[in-house]
Amino acid sequence: MAQLTPDKIKSIVATDCGSTTTKAILIEEVDGVFRLISRGEAPTTVEAPFEDVTIGVRNAVREIEELVGKSFLQESEERGVMTPRKDPKTGVDAYLSTSSAGGGLQMMVAGVVKNMTAESAERAALGAGAIVMDAIAINDGRQPYQKIQRIRQLRPDMILVSGGIDGGTITHVAELAELISAAEPRPRLGIGFNLPIIFAGNKDARTYMKEILGEKTDLRIVDNLRPVLEQEVLGPARHEIHNLFMEHVMAQAPGYNKLMKWADAPIMPTPGAVGLIIESTAKQENMSVVGVDIGGATTDVFSVFQEKFNRTVSANLGMSYSICNVLTEAGVDNIMRWVPFDIDTADLRNRIRNKMIRPTTIPQTMEDLIIEQALAREALRLAFEHHKSLAVGLRGVQQVRDISQTFDQKGTGDTLVNVMDLGMIVGSGGVLSHAPRRIQSVMMMLDAFQPEGVTELTVDSIFMTPQLGVLSTIHPKAANDVFQRDCLVRLGTAVAPVGTAKEGEACVTVVAHLPNGKTVEKAVAYGSIDAIEFPEGEAQIEIKPARNFDVGAGRGQTMSTKVRGGLGGIIIDGRGRQSMFLPADTQNRIRKLLEWYKSLDVYPMDILEQYMNK
Amino acid sequence: MAHAYTPGLKVTESTLVVKRRRLPILGEVLVKKGDVVTPGTIVARTQIPGDPQTVNISSKLGLEADEVPEVMLKKEGDAIKKGEVIALKKSFFGLFKSSVESPIDGTIDNISAITGQITLRGPAIPVEIQAYVPGKIVEVIDREGVVVETPAALIQGIFGVGGERQGTLQMVAKDPGEVLSGDKITPDMKGKVIVGGSLVTADAIKKASDLGVTGIVAGGIIDRDLIEFLGYDIGVAITGQEDINLTIILTEGFGQIRMADKTFNLLKDLNGSVASINGATQIRAGVMRPEVIVSLKNLKQDKGLQHGDEGGGMTIGTPIRIIREPYFGKLATVAELPPELTVIESGTKARVLVAELKDGSRVVVPRANVELIED
Numbered sequence: 001m002a003q004l005t006p007d008k009i010k011s012i013v014a015t016d017c018g019s020t021t022t023k024a025i026l027i028e029e030v031d032g033v034f035r036l037i038s039r040g041e042a043p044t045t046v047e048a049p050f051e052d053v054t055i056g057v058r059n060a061v062r063e064i065e066e067l068v069g070k071s072f073l074q075e076s077e078e079r080g081v082m083t084p085r086k087d088p089k090t091g092v093d094a095y096l097s098t099s100s101a102g103g104g105l106q107m108m109v110a111g112v113v114k115n116m117t118a119e120s121a122e123r124a125a126l127g128a129g130a131i132v133m134d135a136i137a138i139n140d141g142r143q144p145y146q147k148i149q150r151i152r153q154l155r156p157d158m159i160l161v162s163g164g165i166d167g168g169t170i171t172h173v174a175e176l177a178e179l180i181s182a183a184e185p186r187p188r189l190g191i192g193f194n195l196p197i198i199f200a201g202n203k204d205a206r207t208y209m210k211e212i213l214g215e216k217t218d219l220r221i222v223d224n225l226r227p228v229l230e231q232e233v234l235g236p237a238r239h240e241i242h243n244l245f246m247e248h249v250m251a252q253a254p255g256y257n258k259l260m261k262w263a264d265a266p267i268m269p270t271p272g273a274v275g276l277i278i279e280s281t282a283k284q285e286n287m288s289v290v291g292v293d294i295g296g297a298t299t300d301v302f303s304v305f306q307e308k309f310n311r312t313v314s315a316n317l318g319m320s321y322s323i324c325n326v327l328t329e330a331g332v333d334n335i336m337r338w339v340p341f342d343i344d345t346a347d348l349r350n351r352i353r354n355k356m357i358r359p360t361t362i363p364q365t366m367e368d369l370i371i372e373q374a375l376a377r378e379a380l381r382l383a384f385e386h387h388k389s390l391a392v393g394l395r396g397v398q399q400v401r402d403i404s405q406t407f408d409q410k411g412t413g414d415t416l417v418n419v420m421d422l423g424m425i426v427g428s429g430g431v432l433s434h435a436p437r438r439i440q441s442v443m444m445m446l447d448a449f450q451p452e453g454v455t456e457l458t459v460d461s462i463f464m465t466p467q468l469g470v471l472s473t474i475h476p477k478a479a480n481d482v483f484q485r486d487c488l489v490r491l492g493t494a495v496a497p498v499g500t501a502k503e504g505e506a507c508v509t510v511v512a513h514l515p516n517g518k519t520v521e522k523a524v525a526y527g528s529i530d531a532i533e534f535p536e537g538e539a540q541i542e543i544k545p546a547r548n549f550d551v552g553a554g555r556g557q558t559m560s561t562k563v564r565g566g567l568g569g570i571i572i573d574g575r576g577r578q579s580m581f582l583p584a585d586t587q588n589r590i591r592k593l594l595e596w597y598k599s600l601d602v603y604p605m606d607i608l609e610q611y612m613n614k
Numbered sequence: 615m616a617h618a619y620t621p622g623l624k625v626t627e628s629t630l631v632v633k634r635r636r637l638p639i640l641g642e643v644l645v646k647k648g649d650v651v652t653p654g655t656i657v658a659r660t661q662i663p664g665d666p667q668t669v670n671i672s673s674k675l676g677l678e679a680d681e682v683p684e685v686m687l688k689k690e691g692d693a694i695k696k697g698e699v700i701a702l703k704k705s706f707f708g709l710f711k712s713s714v715e716s717p718i719d720g721t722i723d724n725i726s727a728i729t730g731q732i733t734l735r736g737p738a739i740p741v742e743i744q745a746y747v748p749g750k751i752v753e754v755i756d757r758e759g760v761v762v763e764t765p766a767a768l769i770q771g772i773f774g775v776g777g778e779r780q781g782t783l784q785m786v787a788k789d790p791g792e793v794l795s796g797d798k799i800t801p802d803m804k805g806k807v808i809v810g811g812s813l814v815t816a817d818a819i820k821k822a823s824d825l826g827v828t829g830i831v832a833g834g835i836i837d838r839d840l841i842e843f844l845g846y847d848i849g850v851a852i853t854g855q856e857d858i859n860l861t862i863i864l865t866e867g868f869g870q871i872r873m874a875d876k877t878f879n880l881l882k883d884l885n886g887s888v889a890s891i892n893g894a895t896q897i898r899a900g901v902m903r904p905e906v907i908v909s910l911k912n913l914k915q916d917k918g919l920q921h922g923d924e925g926g927g928m929t930i931g932t933p934i935r936i937i938r939e940p941y942f943g944k945l946a947t948v949a950e951l952p953p954e955l956t957v958i959e960s961g962t963k964a965r966v967l968v969a970e971l972k973d974g975s976r977v978v979v980p981r982a983n984v985e986l987i988e989d
Contacts, residue, residue: 144668171679174728182666182723182733186639191758208728297850316850321897325849349837351939353868356851357773359897361938361983362962368939369960436961607959 004094004264006475011092013064013072013081014467015057016270017044017099017259020296022053024060025467026068026092027482034478036486039462040064045255046101052255053101054080054262080262094474097263098466100270101253105129105245106188108156110136110180112163112172115395115413117201120226121162122390124200124234126311128241129272130157131298136179138163138172144179151183157249158195159185160237161209164202166227173205177212184216189252194218196244200225200237220244232394245269265474271300271311273469277483278302278426279309280472284480287423290449292380293463294429296320296359299383303391305416310391314383319431320359323375327352330378337582338374338447340593341367341611366607369436373444376431380448388415419577420452420498420552426488428460433489438567439600442491452498452577453552454543456564457491492534492566495541496573499549503527503581506546507574513540515565524574527581529596531572534565541570549576571600623770623865623903625877625987631766631907632752635743636759638662643754651745653780653890657760658743664720664736672730674714675703679730686732688722694734695719701732746778747890748909767884767908769865769877771831774893774904775844775853776861779807781828783908785885787811790878793870794832796821803827807861807889807906809881813870814862819843822860829861829891831881831906833873854894861893863904866935871943874935876987884908928986934969938983945987946971 012027022044026037040063045056054077061072061081070089072081082091107130111118114137122135133154136147151159159180163173180197187195196218199209206221213219222236246266250256260267271293278291282304291302297318302311316325327335332345348371355361355372363369395413425445427433435441441459445451464487472479497508507526513519515537524530526546543551543559553559563570575581575596583589590612597603641660645651671682685701694700694716701714716734724733749764784806786798794810796817804825810818810832816839822830823843841847844856865877887908896902928934932948950968956978957963964980971977 145665148666148668171729174726175731178668178724178726178729178731178733182668182735184663191640212726212728322850324847324851328847328849346836346838347869350868353837354937354942357867357895357897358937358985359851362964362980363960364938364980364983365940365959366961369962434962436963604961 004474006477008084009093009475009478011085012094012096012471012475012478013061013092014096014471015060015098016464016466017046017053017056017097017101018270019101019104020044022056022060022101023463023467024057024064025464026064026072027471027478029478033485034481036464036482038064038067039464040067044101046253052258053099053253054255054258057097057259057262078258080258083264094264095262096265096467096470096474097259098268098270098273098470099250099256104131104271105241105249105269106131106133106157107241108132108134108136108151108154108159110159110161110163110176111201112138112169112176114140116229117162117164117226119392119395120232120234121160121200121237123232123310124162124225124237125160125241126313126390127234127272127275127309128238128245129269129275129311130241131313131315136176138175147179148183151180151185155186155188156195157188158198158241158244160198160200160241162201162225162237164205164224165229166203166224168202170202170205170208173201174208174212177209181212181216187248187252189249193248193252196220196248198222198237198240198244200240218248230394242266242268242272265470268466268470268473270466271313273466274300275302275309275311276469276472277465277479279304280476280480281424281426281483282307282309285424288418288421289424289426290384290417290422291426291465292383292428292432293465294319294376294379294383294427294431297322299379299429301383301387303387303417305391305418305421308391308416310387310416312383312387312390314379314386317379317383319372319376319379319429320355322356323352324356326375326379326382329382330375334378335371335374337589338377338593339370340590340597340608341614342586343367343371366603367611370603372431373435373440377444377447380444384449388417391416419450422449422451422453422455424456424458425449425451426458426460426465428463428465432459433461433463437602438489438491439602442494442568442571443596443600443602446494446496446571446573447580450496450577450580451494452496453550454493454495454559454561454563456493457566457568457571458488459491460487461489462487490536490564490566492531492568492571493563494571494573495543495551496575496577497543497545497549497551498577499545499555500576500581501526501546501548507549507576508546508551508572509544510570510572511542511544512570515539522572524572526574526576527592528574528599529572530574530599531568532570534569535567536565538562538564539570568600623772623985625769625874625880627767627880627883628765628910629768631747631749631764631768633745633747633749633762634759635746635762636755637741637743640757641741643757643760645751645754645760647751647754649751650749651751651762652748653744653746655745656742657745657751657762658758660741661738662741664738666723666733666735667718668731668733669714669717670729670731671701671714675701675712677703677730680727682730682732683725683727686722686725690722690725692722693720694722744778746892747907748911764907765910767880767910769831769880769906771863771865771904771906772867773851773853773895774861774863775840775848775856775895776829776858776893777854777856778890778892778894779828779861780888780890781805781807783807783809783881783884783887783889783906785809785882787878790833790873790875794818794830799825799827801825807831807891811878812872815839816842819862823858827860829863829893831863831865831891833864833866834869834871835862835864836870837868851895851897854892854896856893861891861904863891863893863906866943867937869943874945874987881906928967928981933987934984935987936969936979936984938979941969941971941977941979944971946977946984949976
């Protein structure tokens with residue numbers, strides 16, 4: 001892997017090898033600014049009969065070659081993208097890749113105390129882009145034999161073991177090591193290899209770890225991720241996870257040895273790369289950000305609140321392979337509450353199952369689209385709930401309280417997610433990025449995340465955040481240029497007051513001073529939703545909530561702020577929050593859904609009426 | 615966009631079926647290249663270390679962890695019997711004794727002076743891999759397994775539950791639209807793989823299971839009936855490990871859906887032959903579909919091996935099945951393949967085709983919503 005100098009990079013090809021599709025993008029510098037020039041995709045070829053990921057990579061890059069009339073691939077199938085660029089029509093300056101193919105990175109974590117070191121280890125693994133299959137802790141309520149059996153069954157790619165602050169418990173850490181040793185765990189890939197174990201716990205326990213696990217496993221030792229209770233240091237553990245991902249997981253996966261040689265920077269797990277972009281967006285915009293990627297099998301949620309980054313994976317909430325799990329977890333009633341017509345429950349269930357077994361089909365009828373988007377709302381809502389429960393402050397930390405907090409004592413470990421503080425949502429995944437009308441994505445995100453106050457809504461146009469994430473490690477400017485100009489589709493800004501009233505009573509008035517010099521004023525009643533058209537640019541707005549409503553400045557307090565426009569404009573959501581206004585009886589619920597969908601032109605009303613009269 | 619449609623499931627009277635049979639961990643391969651095997655032939659074997667169990671000696675005997683090795687009557691690696699005393703503490707000049715007995719038969723795996731725990735290990739668990747299909751060993755993967763090859767008739771289903779089994783195929787339905795209900799299941803079907811038409815009902819599954827039927831192949835199933843039979847809901851499309859005594863293979867999907875004529879007719883041709891079946895379905899990454907395999911050797915009349923094409927593209931006249939609403943389950947042929955993107959009712963811009971249904975009417979469907987009926 002050659003050392004790259006950012007100044008010399010003017011063109012980049014980056015790929016993301018997903019479990020079904022390999023996506024390639026071409027980025028070039030145009031007049032001092034990096035732009036997305038073209039994209040190509042091809043089926044991923046990790047599995048039989050091909051069993052070589054590079055075939056899919058070459059096919060995806062070839063599609064770009066055909067589209068732009070340039071050549072990037074070396075002739076030999078054994079070799080990859082030509083770097084550096086020879087002339088404007090031959091080669092690029094850097095080739096990069098991310099990967100989640102073959103099931104991505106699957107890990108187990110272990111810690112002494114469930115809510116403390118085990119939780120920190122889980123955050124480290126998730127942040128590095130892994131799916132956490134299980135978290136073992138001394139106090140997790142399971143018998144030792146149950147934990148051993150679990151470790152034996154799961155066959156993870158690696159295990160991250162933490163436990164004990166520096167100078168703290170050794171016995172319990174050794175106990176964890178003995179459990180792992182007894183299980184004789186085997187890695188998922190590479191039948192003759194030892195399982196990689198990362199120890200990031202009490203430094204005084206290292207000798208014992210070596211004694212117990214040194215011979216049986218591929219043991220790596222890094223700095224303690226919880227050296228003291230009040231501090232979490234996840235960097236060294238995450239770094240080692242990435243190293244092992246390259247050395248072990250990637251090296252065992254079909255064709256990755258070649259791909260690793262082709263790439264000019266280490267291959268990153270796809271979610272790890274997306275996390276980098278979300279973190280840098282939060283930093284740049286100086287706001288709290290939630291990112292979500294809803295895929296066929298899993299939904300990833302990323303957030304930055306109080307400058308702390310968190311990622312969670314809801315491994316069984318997705319829009320195709322695991323869509324039946326959304327049905328099971330959410331229940332039919334929760335799905336149907338977003339559907340403005342009646343449908344036979346048995347028919348609905350069979351339809352969802354048929355989507356599971358034929359995941360590449362697309363909704364042809366409006367009825368199917370509405371059902372699919374209702375399922376997406378519920379999958380996103382459940383994934384966000386899961387995220388809130390894991391994105392918490394450090395537990396076990398003593399807090400200094402003053403006298404004023406005597407009656408307001410909150411335990412540590414509260415969720416960091418505060419939707420009133422949320423500045424931006426970045427959505428991606430087919431159902432959000434490719435909704436036939438962009439306003440449908442707005443509604444799905446509003447209903448699922450229920451943002452409060454003022455929140456900008458965006459989607460990733462073609463899901464290129466993974467490639468931009470890995471690019472940001474070698475060329476942050478190029479990654480940011482493309483992210484801002486070509487990746488993010490700005491859908492608008494939501495204004496959502498928190499409070500309740502009777503349907504139709506005053507809720508909020510928004511006065512927007514638009515960039516074209518016009519001033520628009522709109523009042524929205526409780527239980528309704530409306531929008532001010534404002535496709536692009538920035539506008540100064542005054543938000544005047546009614547007496548019982550709060551948009552972030554306190555109940556009834558007017559707030560003045562600058563907002564960005566988008567395809568949906570300024571969306572004024574008067575449906576209250578905590579819990580959202582939605583009538584319980586079918587007739588009234590359908591009446592309100594139709595009112596909202598009509599108000600924002602979410603679905604064509606003439607087609608909707610056909611289904612209602614059916 | 616060369617693959618903008620779902621490649622169809624294989625339904626072919628003769629193809630070369632190649633099965634890779636691998637152990638979960640390294641072991642011993644018991645056959646050689648060129649050997650002829652039957653479905654029950656054990657091709658590879660290994661021993662998985664026995665189930666471990668920890669016993670906290672220090673807490674049981676009230677000792678410090680580092681005192682534990684001194685009270686152990688057995689060393690690491692020693693064999694132990696259930697009830698045998700393995701640790702003994704004497705106090706007051708041997709006047710008082712307290713001991714710990716082994717809870718299992720096995721060996722002492724580890725004695726820890728750090729935690730005061732010992733790890734006991736039960737007897738090793740043998741794991742054997744069978745050939746699953748009758749055929750010839752064409753490759754031996756050193757210490758891992760083998761590749762078995764057989765010319766066979768192959769029918770892939772769309773979804774299934776239950777693992778690998780063998781049984782004689784018996785047609786129950788007389789036509790592909792017939793419902794396989796409980797009253798059609800008879801005791802002579804024990805050990806057989808029975809074939810229904812458009813649907814298998816809840817009472818049919820229950821009766822088949824009670825009578826010891828090996829497998830059921832049918833067009834569709836009602837989702838509730840499957841959940842009821844399994845006793846739990848399937849959330850994710852990964853199956854094959856269910857703890858059930860028969861394998862169910864659906865050729866079309868959920869709901870009552872007439873089995874494709876081609877599938878039904880081939881199964882009819884195979885009636886009376888011994889089939890290897892597997893319900894395992896995994897739709898994510900590396901799609902695995904359930905299957906019915908009948909080795910050509912098991913056929914009454916030998917059919918020559920035809921190397922069918924590997925599912926080429928879609929052209930005018932290609933037989934297809936529509937796999938999503940509003941024409942779900944309908945069989946058709948491709949009538950037109952317009953190259954331009956078309957806006958469909960849902961508002962999505964998609965590549966479409968015009969399909970001619972059996973009744974002669976023509977409908978527009980996204981190419982993603984059809985599958986080829988492949989040879």
